[in-house]
Amino acid sequence: MSELFAVIGAGPSLNFCLHELADLDARGAHFLISDSVAAAVLGSVKPRNATVFTVEARRHSYLRRIGSACRFDVAAYRNAPPRNLRLTKDTRISRFRLAGEEGSEPALYSPGTVLGTMLSYAASAISAEGEIHLIGADFCYIDNQVYARFIEPHAPRFDRLLSREMWQLEMAYKKTAAFLSKAGHALRTSFELLTARENMRAFVAKLPHHIRLCEYSPIGLDCERVQKMVPQALPLL
Secondary structure (H helix, E strand, O other): OEEEEEEEOOOHHHHHOHHHHHHHHHOOOEEEEEHHHHHHHHHHOOOOOEEEEEOOOOOOOOHHHOOOOOOOEEEEEOOOOHHHHOOOOOOOEEEEEEOOOOOOOOEEOOOOOHHHHHHHHHHHHEEEEEEEEEEOOOOOOOOOOOOOOOOOOOOOOOOOOOOOOHHHHHHHHHOOOEEEEEOOEEEEEOHHHHHHHHHHHHHHHOOOOOOEEEEOOOOOOOOOOOEEOOOOOOOOO
16 A cells, blocks of 8 residues: 555656656655656656556567666566566566456456556555555547657657557557547547547546545546646646
8 A cells, every 4th residue: 555656658758857857756755657658757757665666468678678787576467468567676566457358367457558557556556545546547649749759769768658669660650540529739640649638537536535636637537536737847838
């Protein structure tokens, strides 16, 4: 059980939240980090208590790029390929299944994105009167670019999705056909992220009200149940 969780996704607003990440770590937060940005976050923030979540049932090199910047645990979907989990011997790896699947592993809800799976874990493990902070939870591309503006190798270390894996390039160029409206602006996104956003809005509406939920994206879930926070480094839209 924990009183404070930092749930970290790969949305572009993550790049403006270094101060908030450091503050949450100083407060003793348990960091739950999506695998695609784990190397960048662990290398930059070095949280004292971190669990990296990997849900993809396909091969990738996210976790093998992390190195030894700090110690972390891994929570892996039970169908994750073993090659994805070739880590140091002191890395503790646990398995989970998705709600509705048969098996003995702990079941977590998935709205269609790893961010929601991490939120499901935090909601099930949080203490009474606890806090969950959602960072990098944009569900759209607030730089108004394709999925991964900094996908090339020369990108700054902290920027998201530092990979050229072909499935990511497919997402970058083919899955940005939907739009989300905010303050009169049409923000590029995908049908998958729009669906995941609606599923998560319904999920948080059912959470006990003694759990405090905060988000640091100018878009995010954008619902009454979640308190909007403004990162110090985020420019106004």
